[in-house]
């Protein structure tokens with residue numbers, strides 16, 4: 107199995123999509139972003155746009171995909187060994203200009219400067235220690251969502267621990283229990299409707315000690331959903347066309363790990379090939395099932411396998427359509443599965 111792929115360039119995507127010559131996009135991005143922002147600022151609606159103007163906005167968005175932006179979440183969090191303990195460090199930091207779409211920035215509350223925060227990845231049986239430093243101007247705490255931990259490590263202020271006040275540090279320590287493998291997450295559990303949606307969230311993966319206990323795959327992708335103040339409807343902290351495509355080769359089996367860190371449900375619809383749902387909230391299903399649209403509620407995680415049998419550019423989006431497309435084209439929870447020959 108391999109870790110998440112590196113991105114496909116905008117130039118390459120334009121070529122695959124049969125859009126105007128790839129070279130034309132070398133300078134298209136900034137004018138597109140400017141035009142898009144002007145249009146929204148001036149309140150243009152479909153009533154005031156001609157069909158050609160609407161088409162131009164839609165084409166421009168796809169042409170800009172995958173648009174490059176500053177900052178990338180889900181990067182593996184490095185650790186140090188202290189004896190047999192894996193020691194991680196998280197710092198809660200405010201980033202004043204998280205770029206969720208081209209030229210569009212917003213204040214984000216982050217772990218280690220990105221949304222989502224870095225991915226913590228351990229193996230069943232690992233002893234884990236996480237130092238959390240709070241550089242926010244309000245208290246926080248970290249909850250290990252989906253992990254079976256001792257009660258005093260569960261991260262709920264006043265219920266299981268004192269809050270981590272501004273400037274303070276708190277250390278969590280627990281064992282990733284055998285049997286608790288799967289797709290989990292970590293996030294703030296203090297003033298959480300604000301702190302989580304502002305960006306204090308991340309993926310926590312527990313790999314099985316024995317790989318044979320879970321289905322195998324060729325590549326994997328993380329899709330962290332959010333619907334708060336960080337750019338609205340987002341995938342991995344970005345809004346289309348700044349989302350990343352999933353890129354696979356024909357014949358490969360990919361694993362998609364979903365996480366809903368938002369406040370709304372998001373039915374994620376993949377064109378072209380079915381999703382085989384194998385796990386919910388980390389737990390392997392006794393009977394995997396096929397679907398093309400998987401509804402994901404806040405707090406839920408799912409693992410699905412997709413057999414990439416069909417070559418092409420397959421739209422992949424939330425099917426609450428107002429989370430994905432408007433008069434000015436696709437935005438928000440939209441990406442593309444690219445299956446290459």
Ligand SMILES: [Cu+2]
Nearest residue numbers: 372424426429
């Ligand atoms: Cu949605």
